Amino acid sequence: MSDIPAIEVRGLRRVFDVRQGLFAKPRQVVAVDDVSFSVPAGSVLGIVGESGCGKTTLARMILGLLPPSSGDVLIDGQRLGDLDRRARARLIQPVFQDPFSSLNPRRRVRDIVAMPLVAQGNIAGDEVKRRVGEALERVGLSAEQGSRYPSQLSGGQRQRVAIARALVLRPRIVVCDEPTSALDVSVQAQILNLLAELRKDLGLTYLFISHNLAVVEHVASEVAVMYLGRIVERNESEALFAHPQHPYTRALLDSVLTPEPGLGVPDVGLGDTMPDPANIPPGCRFHPRCPLAFERCSHETPKLTPNEAGFVECLLAEE
Amino acid sequence: MSALLDVRNLRVTFGGTAAVRGASLTVEKGETHCLVGESGCGKSVTALALMGLLARGGKREADALSFAGQDIRNLGERDMSRLRGDRMAMIVQEPMTSLNPADTVGSQLTEVLRRHRGASRAQAVDRAAELLGRVGITAPGLRLGQYPHQLSGGLRQRVMIAMALMCDPELLIADEPTTALDVTVQAQILRLLAELQAEFGLGILLITHDLGVVARIADRVSVMYAGEVVESAPTAELFAAPQHPYTRGLLTCVPVPGKVKRGEPLGSIPGVVPRIPPGFVGCSFRDRCAYAHAACKHDIPRQHAGPDHEALCTLPPGWTDRAAA
Amino acid sequence: MSVTVVPGTGAARRLLRNIGFVVGATIVGVTLIVAILAPWITPYDPFAVDLVHRLVPPSFMEDGTPANFLGTDQLGRDYLSRLIYGARISMIIGIATVITSGIIGTTLGILGGFYGGRMDDVVMFLITARLSIPVVLVALAVAGLLGSSFILVILVLGLLLWDRFAVVARSTTMQIRTLDYVSAAWCAGSSQASVLLREILPNIATHLAVVATLEMALAILLEAALSFLGLGVPAPLPSWGLMIAEAKEYMFFTPWVILVPGIALFVLVLGVNLLGDALRDLLGTDLNR
Numbered sequence: 001m002s003d004i005p006a007i008e009v010r011g012l013r014r015v016f017d018v019r020q021g022l023f024a025k026p027r028q029v030v031a032v033d034d035v036s037f038s039v040p041a042g043s044v045l046g047i048v049g050e051s052g053c054g055k056t057t058l059a060r061m062i063l064g065l066l067p068p069s070s071g072d073v074l075i076d077g078q079r080l081g082d083l084d085r086r087a088r089a090r091l092i093q094p095v096f097q098d099p100f101s102s103l104n105p106r107r108r109v110r111d112i113v114a115m116p117l118v119a120q121g122n123i124a125g126d127e128v129k130r131r132v133g134e135a136l137e138r139v140g141l142s143a144e145q146g147s148r149y150p151s152q153l154s155g156g157q158r159q160r161v162a163i164a165r166a167l168v169l170r171p172r173i174v175v176c177d178e179p180t181s182a183l184d185v186s187v188q189a190q191i192l193n194l195l196a197e198l199r200k201d202l203g204l205t206y207l208f209i210s211h212n213l214a215v216v217e218h219v220a221s222e223v224a225v226m227y228l229g230r231i232v233e234r235n236e237s238e239a240l241f242a243h244p245q246h247p248y249t250r251a252l253l254d255s256v257l258t259p260e261p262g263l264g265v266p267d268v269g270l271g272d273t274m275p276d277p278a279n280i281p282p283g284c285r286f287h288p289r290c291p292l293a294f295e296r297c298s299h300e301t302p303k304l305t306p307n308e309a310g311f312v313e314c315l316l317a318e319e
Numbered sequence: 320m321s322a323l324l325d326v327r328n329l330r331v332t333f334g335g336t337a338a339v340r341g342a343s344l345t346v347e348k349g350e351t352h353c354l355v356g357e358s359g360c361g362k363s364v365t366a367l368a369l370m371g372l373l374a375r376g377g378k379r380e381a382d383a384l385s386f387a388g389q390d391i392r393n394l395g396e397r398d399m400s401r402l403r404g405d406r407m408a409m410i411v412q413e414p415m416t417s418l419n420p421a422d423t424v425g426s427q428l429t430e431v432l433r434r435h436r437g438a439s440r441a442q443a444v445d446r447a448a449e450l451l452g453r454v455g456i457t458a459p460g461l462r463l464g465q466y467p468h469q470l471s472g473g474l475r476q477r478v479m480i481a482m483a484l485m486c487d488p489e490l491l492i493a494d495e496p497t498t499a500l501d502v503t504v505q506a507q508i509l510r511l512l513a514e515l516q517a518e519f520g521l522g523i524l525l526i527t528h529d530l531g532v533v534a535r536i537a538d539r540v541s542v543m544y545a546g547e548v549v550e551s552a553p554t555a556e557l558f559a560a561p562q563h564p565y566t567r568g569l570l571t572c573v574p575v576p577g578k579v580k581r582g583e584p585l586g587s588i589p590g591v592v593p594r595i596p597p598g599f600v601g602c603s604f605r606d607r608c609a610y611a612h613a614a615c616k617h618d619i620p621r622q623h624a625g626p627d628h629e630a631l632c633t634l635p636p637g638w639t640d641r642a643a644a
Numbered sequence: 645m646s647v648t649v650v651p652g653t654g655a656a657r658r659l660l661r662n663i664g665f666v667v668g669a670t671i672v673g674v675t676l677i678v679a680i681l682a683p684w685i686t687p688y689d690p691f692a693v694d695l696v697h698r699l700v701p702p703s704f705m706e707d708g709t710p711a712n713f714l715g716t717d718q719l720g721r722d723y724l725s726r727l728i729y730g731a732r733i734s735m736i737i738g739i740a741t742v743i744t745s746g747i748i749g750t751t752l753g754i755l756g757g758f759y760g761g762r763m764d765d766v767v768m769f770l771i772t773a774r775l776s777i778p779v780v781l782v783a784l785a786v787a788g789l790l791g792s793s794f795i796l797v798i799l800v801l802g803l804l805l806w807d808r809f810a811v812v813a814r815s816t817t818m819q820i821r822t823l824d825y826v827s828a829a830w831c832a833g834s835s836q837a838s839v840l841l842r843e844i845l846p847n848i849a850t851h852l853a854v855v856a857t858l859e860m861a862l863a864i865l866l867e868a869a870l871s872f873l874g875l876g877v878p879a880p881l882p883s884w885g886l887m888i889a890e891a892k893e894y895m896f897f898t899p900w901v902i903l904v905p906g907i908a909l910f911v912l913v914l915g916v917n918l919l920g921d922a923l924r925d926l927l928g929t930d931l932n933r
């Protein structure tokens with residue numbers, strides 16, 4: 001395997017203008033704020049974080065669906081902007097969260113799966129047919145199901161279709177944006193096992209976004225924790241789950257609901273005030289909710305402190 | 320007193336195919352009843368049928384279907400839509416497609432209250448802002464003016480939850496309401512629902528596939544398979560002594576931190592939910608069941624494994640203890 | 645569009661809608677077939693004047709002759725033949741107008757909805773501008789300047805009736821543009837043209853079909869109105885509007901001369917509208933399922 005990282009992201013930032021009324025001044029929502037990381041080829045980077053913290057925005061920028069406000073995305077060593085759409089499609093493919101809106105309701109499953117091949121423009125009809133059949137079989141769908149419309153499939157089956165579509169071109173990288181969070185446990189297990197198997201067989205690199213920590217722990221080799229547009233902690237999967245350093249990571253881990261009846265829903269002391277991306281607190285952006293916050297946190301921006309394989313961004317860790 | 324929601328032997332067919340083949344469940348005032356089961360087993364169809372929202376071509380039949388003592392089987396569309404969103408609310412499974420993309424979140428939220436309660440615009444906006452705050456959305460003013468596509472998946476789902484709660488419903492049918500939420504927000508929403516339950520005696524029928532959620536908040540669990548409720552029990556009992564092999568299979572599919580090694584496949588139930596042809600007799604799980612035997616091809620008895628614990632299986636109640644011994 | 649959730653109950657209403665569909669489709673279908681087959685099924689030449697047999701009543705009325713089923717007009721032309729040719733004119737006008745205005749409106753709407761920003765501002769401006777032009781006045785002016793002709797009616801209506809297509813195409817495109825399947829198509833390396841044609845267009849087509857029926861009914865009515873005013877199809881072409889205009893002098897003595905084309909117009913427009921309503925109801929849900 002080469003040393004060039006499959007994905008490299010440098011200083012990525014994305015700001016949205018949100019218009020409130022016709023005449024009000026637009027407010028700026030900083031969805032992703034100066035994020036840098038790289039994903040070595042063949043590994044799985046899990047990204048976890050609160051809903052609305054910018055995970056999807058980050059994924060969309062890496063997929064080239066959304067231009068960054070500033071910063072660079074390099075796919076396999078090449079700048080995303082320099083790749084033409086066909087070359088990009090051969091390198092990186094998405095699997096989206098919502099299996100209901102990610103398939104065109106007016107097209108048959110096999111046409112949906114064939115789309116990336118057809119878009120290449122130079123693949124013969126027979127070849128397209130053969131590879132679509134292969135891809136469907138690979139994800140466990142029958143040929144009969146290939147001639148159905150998405151509305152005639154269940155959520156898990158639709159997600160298999162989305163995976164088949166992502167894999168027909170045999171890309172190097174798959175960006176999975178919460179691929180299993182709309183699925184039930186047994187299908188989730190099947191899809192996760194399928195993704196793991198495909199990764200082993202095809203040597204894929206995954207960017208795996210999920211808010212299900214148990215799932216991320218299961219699939220990811222490294223994990224990045226996002227909070228309000230920034231990565232606040234990054235580490236090897238085992239290390240991060242064994243001894244989380246950032247107070248937010250700890251709160252996340254404590255909020256996981258394990259299937260043990262009678263324990264109730266834990267209150268991890270984050271309070272009920274959710275962060276407002278249009279109004280980011282000064283100092284450490286987590287300090288208003290942090291159970292361990294002290295005086296310096298409200299005005300001093302923490303620096304990155306290296307750990308085993310990544311870093312943590314917290315004043316406590318600096319000491 | 321009768322239950323808030325009482326469903327007996329609900330059947331739903333689409334054309335020739337049966338999507339629900341006999342689901343019975345009750346939701347008491349202040350109770351949380353969880354419905355779990357594999358994708359495509361008919362959970363959403365059950366919920367939609369209860370709300371009278373089946374897609375075109377869906378036919379609903381039931382031996383009993385009552386809400387707060389009122390038989391709603393033959394209620395007209397006008398009366399049903401007066402109940403819906405008001406006394407019985409539903410959070411549907413697809414937050415993107417159920418919000419109108421061409422309208423702001425605020426006007427969709429206030430619509431509900433203004434239609435059912437004739438509230439003034441200002442009142443409705445206040446209520447909407449309050450609820451958005453309670454489901455953990457800061458800067459409600461900003462969010463009210465946004466369009467659904469400008470929100471993240473989790474925000475959209477919270478908007479849906481707020482919308483369902485606008486009129487203080489008595490029954491909330493929530494179809495996978497926290498799937499797009501991260502764990503901390505999920506915990507917050509679940510605590511909110513518990514509060515509402517304590518305050519107003521809200522009855523909840525919660526459809527979820529997160530067994531963690533089920534374990535922590537359900538009073539009662541029904542497991543559905545291929546359109547049937549195959550097991551129903553109080554939560555603790557279901558987790559401690561699952562009777563149906565399918566329930567046992569489900570419990571092994573959950574990745575539990577520390578229990579399943581990374582890179583190793585998760586336990587999963589082999590095969591897929593079968594298509595059930597008309598006139599099918601016997602256990603629908605038998606082709607995927609490790610314990611299947613000849614009797615599974617005939618009518619399956621509904622067995623009692625406890626005072627409040629039923630399972631649709633030929634295996635004798637308590638077989639798991641004996642298997643373990 | 646929000647999910648148009650269709651209730652499981654209310655079967656009677658659904659049936660009624662289907663009856664609307666059946667009735668509408670039958671009316672439009674029969675008119676279309678009659679219009680196409682006009683030269684072969686008309687008993688007489690619709691232009692053949694026969695001053696001896698003027699204003700002969702229909703055969704089922706007193707004094708009627710079996711030779712002219714619907715009688716003859718003030719110049720002795722066979723009324724049934726003229727009615728059939730009139731259907732031809734109405735259908736041609738309706739269809740041609742819908743095609744022209746549909747292409748203009750859909751293109752503008754999709755462009756505005758898809759690209760947003762400046763492009764959308766331009767499209768919105770065009771729509772507003774168009775809405776402030778009164779169709780009948782423009783037709784009047786054009787007819788006054790250029791004289792009336794069949795092609796001119798089609799052009800005027802086609803160039804003026806695209807606004808609803810544009811509005812609907814724009815808003816539906818905007819909604820669909822943000823859905824994941826469109827994102828997936830971009831990631832698959834599809835070209836803009838293929839995203840527009842394969843992902844977006846098929847998903848707004850049903851909405852456009854509904855608009856098309858509404859516009860067709862409107863075009864047919866407008867043509868009749870313009871012809872009635874002498875600004876549309878020129879005589880001696882047998883437009884229904886023109887037939888009504890020519891008949892109005894005789895309507896007190898021979899009311900059937902005005903009733904026959906009047907009823908034909910009413911039934912056709914009703915049929916097209918029924919079809920549109922039924923289409924909307926039948927396709928509305930599928931769009932989101």
Ligand SMILES: Nc1ncnc2c1ncn2[C@@H]1O[C@H](COP(=O)(O)OP(=O)(O)OP(=O)(O)O)[C@@H](O)[C@H]1O
Pocket residue numbers: 016017018029030031050051052053054055056057058211277468469470471472473474499501
């Ligand atoms: N098109 C847009 N216009 C304005 N704001 C946007 C837009 N897209 C996203 N945002 C904002 O950016 C922030 C991050 O959104 P994003 O979808 O990336 O969150 P997320 O981490 O994926 O959340 P979730 O887990 O809920 O999917 C949110 O505050 C959201 O409101």
Ligand SMILES: Nc1ncnc2c1ncn2[C@@H]1O[C@H](COP(=O)(O)OP(=O)(O)OP(=O)(O)O)[C@@H](O)[C@H]1O
Pocket residue numbers: 152153154155156183184333337338356357358359360361362363364365374375376412933
């Ligand atoms: N409109 C419809 N027409 C025909 N069949 C349908 C329709 N809606 C649902 N079905 C079928 O009914 C069955 C049950 O579907 P349902 O959506 O209730 O599953 P579910 O348990 O909610 O699954 P998931 O966990 O994926 O949401 C499926 O086999 C599905 O194909």
Ligand SMILES: [Mg+2]
Pocket residue numbers: 055056057177471472473
């Ligand atoms: Mg997201």
Ligand SMILES: [Mg+2]
Pocket residue numbers: 362363364412494
């Ligand atoms: Mg469902």
